[in-house]
Amino acid sequence: MTSKVRTRIAPSPTGFLHLGTARTALYSWAYARHHGGDFVLRIEDTDVARSTQDSVDQILQSMHWLGLDYDEGPIYQMQRLARYQEVIDGMLAAGTAYRCYTTPEELDAMREQQKARGEKTGYDGRWRPEPGKVLPPVPEGVKPVIRFKNPREGTVSWDDLVKGEIVIANKEFDDLIIQRADGVPTYNFAVVVDDWDMKITHVFRGDEHINNTPWQINIYIALGAALPQFGHLPVILGDDGLKLSKRRGAVAVSNYEEGGYLPEAMLNYLARLGWSHGDDELFSREQLVGWFDGTHLNKSPAQWDAAKLSWVNAQYIKQADDGRLATQVAAQLRSRGIEAVDDSSLAGMCALFKDRCATTVELADWLSMYFVPVAPSADDLASHVTEAVKPALIALRERLTTVAWDKAAIQQAIKDTITEHKLKMPQVAIPLRVLVCGRAQTPSIDAVLSLFNRHVVLDRLRTL
Known part of the structure; x- marks a missing residue:
């Protein structure tokens, strides 16, 4: 790299941080970190009617949860209006922009x-100044917009980091409005000024922006500014084959935080959703940074796979520190009105x-059974808690009243009961699970019971 790499993410605070934007943020962050560069967070809040502080807060929280730390920002566009006006005035003076009273x-x-x-629709250039052209008289009471004087001849081309060379004819584009009548700049203008001022060298974004890029490149050229390199990422498709949409399914990063996913799992899954490093499925944040050099980005749309994400998350949960899991589970239980002590016993349950x-x-x-009453199904009670095993369960309850409350002692009490009543382990263990845990399948029953308070187990066995 001949200059320091600087990337950015620039969400609009008109809603949550979308999964597609989160993936773009991840790639921009990883690329900057790989090259020892800077990552900038910019909030594009010029849509004043729809932008909210709640959305800003949610975006910042989602970025924090994903661990996408930024070196500069958040920078707000609405705090830069004076700078945009300065550039507009310069373009009007240079003749690269003009007032339009249409x-x-x-x-x-x-x-x-x-x-x-039967023509293509677009602005016809009636207020565009040209040598020898007589413009209409300026109407009274009409506030003008400012339009960019887009070249009418030639082509715009760039070597896209994802899609390769792209060439589009200038005649496909009319004269873009770069400032509305209320003085607020439009997206395509503000983004150029921002990236220019912030010395952004590489822009990753969704491929829905491809048609905006020629306008932006022409504005860069008009300003005499250095062009960044662009990389347009394909869309993410839902499991129905359509573009992910908030109308269909959970597409907010915050939905997955609330849904019990770990941020490192989400980061891992998002990274693989359009990029690969050989056959590696699971990798650390550090490995991602080491590998992500901007190559191996897919040109085709990625398919969201909820089952694959769940598998990835399950792998990270297996590896996660039990104390950390206990903290998260305690928060989950509190959200259900269950106050669980976040201590070593909860960590042991998580393990x-x-x-x-x-x-x-x-x-x-699973762990709620330790803190709130269980309700075994009628089918489980009928199938497993039979008259034939009830005497053994009553005998076991008596043994459990006095034994040391640990896995080994509980295991021995169960074995002694089985021997005494000439039964097999499943004949006692399964009804024991049903009565105490509310379900017929659990991990080893002695380990499960040892994590209960003794009186809870005894109380649930007294329902016989």
Whole structure:
């Protein structure tokens, strides 16, 4: 690299941090970290009517949860209006931008006439100054917009980091509005000024921006600014084959935080959703940074796979520190109105059950039996808690009243009961699970019982 790499992510605070934006942020962050560069967070809040502080807070929280630390920011566009005006004034003076007094009604009529003639719709350039052209008289009471004087000849081309060379003819683009009548800049103008001022060298973004890129490149050229390198990432498709949408399924990063996913698992899964490093499926943040050099990015849309994400998360839960899991499970239980002490006993419960769980929500589902009454199903009671085994269960309850409360002693009490009543382990262990745990399948029953308070086990066995 001839200059320091600087990347950015620039979400709009009109809603949550979308999974697609999160993936773009991850790639931008990893690329900057790989090259020892800077990662900038910019909040594009010029859509004043729809931007909210709640959305800003949610975006910042999601970035923090994912561990995507930024070197500069958050930088807010609405705090840079004076800078945008300065650049606009310079472009007006240079003749690369002009005032347009066409009203919305005139624009609508213009498009209808173009449609009627079978032409491509767009601004017809009636206020575009040209040598020898006489412009209409300036109408009274109409605040102008500012348009960029886009070149009408030639082509725009760039070597895309993902898609390779892209060439588009300038005639495909009309004169873009770069400042609205209220003085607020539009996206395509503000993003160029921001990236120019912030010395952004590499721009990763969704491929829905490809059609914006020629306008932006031409604005860079008009300003005499150095171009960044662009990389346009394919969309993420839902499991229905359509583009991920908030109308279909969970597409907010915060949904997955609340749903019991670990941030390192989400980061791992998002990274693989459009990029690969050989056949590596699971890797650390440090490995990602070491490998992510901007190559091996897929040109085709990625398919969201909820089952694959759950598998990835399950692998990380198995490896996770039990104390950390206990903290998260305690929060999950509190959200259900269950106050669980976040101590070593909860960590021990997590250690016993985490291999069975894909999320901390599932882990909380399992562990809730330690803190709230269980309700075994009628079918389980009828199938397993039979008259034939009830005497053994009553005898076991008596033994459990006095034994040392640890796994080995509980195991011995169960074995002694089985021997005394001439039964097999499943004949006692399964009904014991049903009565105490509310379900017929658990890890080793002696280990499960040892984590209960003794009086809870005895109380549940008294229902016989």
